[in-house]
Amino acid sequence: MVVVMSPDATDEDIAQVVSRVEGVGGEAFVSKGVRRTIIGLVGDIESFHHLNLRTLRGVADVHRISDPYKLISRQHHTDRSTVWVGPQGKQVPIGPGGFTFLAGPCAVESAEQTLEAARMAASAGATIIRGGAYKPRTSPYAFQGLGLPGLEILADVRAATGLPVVTEVVDVRDVDVVAEHVDMLQIGTRNAANFGLLQAVGESGKPVLLKRGMSATIEEWLMAAEYIAQRGNLDIVLCERGIRTFEPSMRNTLDIAAVPVVQASSHLPVIIDPSHASGRKDLVVPLSRASIAVGADGIIVDVHAKPEAALCDGPQALLGTELRELAQAVRRLPAAVGRTTTTAPGQG
Ligand code: PEP
Numbered sequence: 001m002v003v004v005m006s007p008d009a010t011d012e013d014i015a016q017v018v019s020r021v022e023g024v025g026g027e028a029f030v031s032k033g034v035r036r037t038i039i040g041l042v043g044d045i046e047s048f049h050h051l052n053l054r055t056l057r058g059v060a061d062v063h064r065i066s067d068p069y070k071l072i073s074r075q076h077h078t079d080r081s082t083v084w085v086g087p088q089g090k091q092v093p094i095g096p097g098g099f100t101f102l103a104g105p106c107a108v109e110s111a112e113q114t115l116e117a118a119r120m121a122a123s124a125g126a127t128i129i130r131g132g133a134y135k136p137r138t139s140p141y142a143f144q145g146l147g148l149p150g151l152e153i154l155a156d157v158r159a160a161t162g163l164p165v166v167t168e169v170v171d172v173r174d175v176d177v178v179a180e181h182v183d184m185l186q187i188g189t190r191n192a193a194n195f196g197l198l199q200a201v202g203e204s205g206k207p208v209l210l211k212r213g214m215s216a217t218i219e220e221w222l223m224a225a226e227y228i229a230q231r232g233n234l235d236i237v238l239c240e241r242g243i244r245t246f247e248p249s250m251r252n253t254l255d256i257a258a259v260p261v262v263q264a265s266s267h268l269p270v271i272i273d274p275s276h277a278s279g280r281k282d283l284v285v286p287l288s289r290a291s292i293a294v295g296a297d298g299i300i301v302d303v304h305a306k307p308e309a310a311l312c313d314g315p316q317a318l319l320g321t322e323l324r325e326l327a328q329a330v331r332r333l334p335a336a337v338g339r340t341t342t343t344a345p346g347q348g
């Protein structure tokens with residue numbers, strides 16, 4: 001941490017800062033310039049925060065040098081992490097060196113619809129199935145998901161396809177039951193600052209797919225991940241799903257640059273959701289290509305056998321044939337940019 005003194009700070013003001021810092025066991029290195037003095041602090045950053053140094057006379061500014069997130073930062077964990085999803089022996093990796101394809105319906109509407117979408121996903125080469133049993137809808141009158149029966153359907157899909165399943169949890173009270181039925185818990189954009197829920201999934205023992213809050217800065221997103229990590233769970237995959245901007249032609253604006261920015265700051269894998277980012281199926285293929293090129297560790301895509309009848313997000317869902325076309329792009333492009341595609345367990 002660095003304290004910048006104002007040009008009119010006195011020797012007494014500087015001594016006051018030094019003595020406060022030393023009082024909590026820190027060291028202060030004073031560097032006097034022609035107009036200003038800066039003081040470099042070494043020690044426990046949290047104890048420096050409690051000093052409220054900015055309130056002291058003569059202090060102009062206080063800057064943090066280390067990342068505010070520790071466990072997920074690359075500062076002390078320089079290698080990028082791989083998160084393994086699924087039961088022992090059937091685990092699917094998400095991380096550097098591969099490109100993981102996740103797909104499935106936005107919502108679990110019925111056993112038939114979910115199984116059909118999951119089979120479409122699997123036959124296109126997806127290695128993790130998605131589907132929401134609890135839907136965080138903007139309107140309380142919209143379809144809210146099937147709840148527990150939806151989780152049971154997802155458990156059946158998992159058994160039928162042999163692939164791991166990810167689903168969203170929206171309430172702290174449901175974390176245990178969701179964790180019993182699926183392989184990975186999703187925190188959606190609307191709950192990305194629900195700190196109690198983040199802590200609860202941090203204690204669930206399951207990997208977590210953490211979407212970026214729709215208006216969250218990258219640092220806020222990473223701090224949300226730190227809440228999960230702080231509860232002992234470092235199996236976190238970050239998901240960029242578009243942010244709110246002034247542009248109305250898409251549902252959200254995909255922040256493609258967030259991928260390399262996050263990868264430079266955090267060791268956690270980052271995937272992209274082109275379906276929720278755009279809300280438009282015609283943009284899913286181009287945004288998926290961009291995801292591969294920018295270095296994302298995977299994509300998660302909505303698929304539905306009858307998008308016109310979908311209870312949630314029909315306009316962005318791909319049909320089976322469209323998903324296969326997307327999968328071709330997914331298969332060809334990583335090699336073109338020096339990467340490989342992650343295959344399903346047993347597919348070599
Ligand atoms: C979803 O993936 O089903 C979803 C609701 O996404 P988001 O939280 O990104 O809107």
Ligand code: MN
Pocket residue numbers: 106276312313
């Ligand atoms: Mn959706």
